[in-house]
Amino acid sequence: MKEKFVVTPWEVKGNIDYDKLIKEFGIQPVGDLPSIFNTNLLFRRKKIFAQRDFSRILDAIKQKKPFVMMTGLMPTGKFHIGHAILAQQFVFYQNLGAKLYIAVADIEAYHAREQSLEESREKAIDQYITNYIALGLKPKNCEIYFQSQRSKDGKKSNAYYRLQNLLARHATYNEFRAVYGEITPGKMLSGLLQASDMLHPQLQEFEGPVPVVVPVGVDQDPHIRLARDLASRIKTPKFIQISSTYHFFVPGLNGGKMSSSDPTSFIALTDDEKTVAKKVMKYAFSGGQPTIEEHRKKGGNPDIDVSYQWLTFFEEDDNKLKRIYEDYKSGKLLTGELKQILIEKLTKFLKDHQQKREKAKDQIDKFLFK
16 A cells, blocks of 8 residues: 655655655656767756746746746745755756746745745745856856845836736636635735736736746645646736746755755755764665675665765766665665765855855845845
């Protein structure tokens, strides 16, 4: 019997059956992609496993036509390894020629988390935007904005908030209750604003009618479906239906979902070397055997070992990763040795990243309030 799993925008637990989610959510496997996508680890290793209408984006890339990548961030908690995986997609799309729109969901945080706009702004800049820049985000063709303050340009701001109100006519209470469960006026407003986030890049005040891709974890698909439903109903303005891609979750250190509210589940991008080593050695769920002797004889299970799973997101060398897999499965590589490989990989990555973070702090103004 498979353990019952739950995947919603607010809760992810259990052993997730991604094949079942593909069927339930009506999404499609990614399929074959142009060779340029093999340069990105997430696509090459099939970490991005499903899509909706992604062919529109592939056509735009092939024909060198404009397209937009849109995403959002919830400015709560620390920026961790899981967030960095999504940020790598930003940089990849930007390098392919996409215009980037990144929404700071401070209005949603105000309603859903009761967090002040001031606190959201501080966390967004220190924990998220600074790390995005350090990970390679460039100011050209990139707009990072707050839901509470879309733009210094009055025409742009008016168009963004006007769209939220126009979409309200095409939404129903039952739809919001299905997506958000216990519904309040604040949550409904946040949901409409989130749909406006995804659709507004196509307004004439912004890019006009262009394909838009929204990369998300599969738990966020209800938001995508709601925005697509609203887009299909509204007649003016007219929208190209948004595209979306879905990536596997990076497992938490302890084997569950990585969560900003559980420090034993993640490595923050500001953690020092000692903290990284301590967390991995103490909390990383092992696929090894109870004793060294048994492990040498039976081998470990890299498919459930979190240290190995993290390496599939961070070790670029496919041949090296394959050797680690085979050595661990055969028992040649012990659990402690596998953890040490991950510690060294993360330490090197974070040392370089934290130096870039310091330089990134001077560039923040280039990205905001355009």
